[in-house]
Amino acid sequence: MLVDTHAHLEMTQFDGDREAVLERARAEGLLYIISVGSDLDGSRGAVQLAREHDFVHASVGIHPHEVKDITEATYDELRELAKDPKVVAWGEIGLDYHYLYSPMEVQQARFREQTRLAREFKLPVIIHDREAHDDTMRILREEKAGENGGILHCFSGDAKMAKDAIEMGFLISIAGPVTFKKSDDYRRVVSEIPIESLLIETDSPYLAPEPLRGKRNEPAYVKYVAETIAKVKGLTVQDVARITTLNAMTLFGIGDIEKEGRIAYRIRDSLYLNVTNRCTNTCTFCVRYYTDFVKGHNLRLTHEPTAEELIKAIGDPTLYREVVFCGYGEPLLRLDVVKTVAKWIKERGVKVRINTNGHGNVIHKRNILPELAGLVDCVSVSLNTDTEEQYIEHCQPAFTGAYQAMKDFIRLATEFIPEVVATALTLPTVDIDECRRIAEGLGARLRVRELDVVG
């Protein structure tokens, strides 16, 4: 289930075998291809292909190389084309200072005009930027070009530029060069961009990835980009496919996005269980306030699942390295369900972990840890901060004394659960070394986590 978000299928390089190319893309599991216009003819061709093929969508626009030839008539026709329901973006537009086929000032003026046209049609923009990072970012900012979302295609900037673009509403699209042997620095940049902001593309017929470098590129080869990103991120190819496909579908407004919240979901080789969306914390950084999706899975529950529903959703637990009670809320609010399901999993010989905020003993007004002994192999408790003051500020717990209660929970857990982990957050004000001292003082190991994990 991959999406090639940038291909030039209408180009003459595909004239001999275009249908076969599309067939191969389907056979490789491509869900959608965005055929991207780069001049008026190309935009016409992209729209035509999208009309002929369900899984092809189009974008229209004039590439910086070609903008010197734009007239009012060009814009009139692009406007007509943009009305087609299969047109999902405006592009590719931007700046190319490498070749300067169009003068710099002309490129900038036409770039601005086209971002305005995209806004008129409420379409996301597909941005081409070659050796023009500063001017590209400045114009995108000044024109509020990210208002309807957008893509920096075939991204070639650094991690700081990616972060700034994401803040403006852009996604970052990665193409074949990420697979090249000498692209270590580039892969390092990709490792720093959150997967929730990444897309994949071929830019075919150009930029064929390894191991096909130098050949004509085609959409089916987008899988090599996904494979490299999976390695860089320590995810599976299926994870990368699911997440980048959701990113593309959301941006372009295409396809059926999962509407039902999931109660069991896989990331890497772990299965996560989503038992509740309630929590006794209201953490300012909690992703459930920003999105329904974690790693491409919808976690917004319509109801709290029963133990039977959870067991059914798990299927065969031996397929996973571990099963983790986690999700969009505090699992120990539903202690009985957790115990029933954990027992069932343990009977099948599979490791059980609970990710918790450590409020369980306050919630149930007793020490619940003896009840979890033998059912749970690991608890991971969100210590989050090194002071109570910061905990109250960032986690906004529902009761007083929550920080101390959470620390007591960690210490007690070490008596009943084989592995106890305390997690700290990479918030700017949190002293990680101090968190480590606190965790180790309570008998637990510290794990530092990024800001995108719930629980």
Ligand code: SF4
């Ligand atoms: S991050 Fe975890 S503890 Fe904080 S509100 Fe979200 S689910 Fe609750």
Ligand SMILES: [Zn+2]
């Ligand atoms: Zn381009």
Ligand SMILES: [Zn+2]
């Ligand atoms: Zn292109």
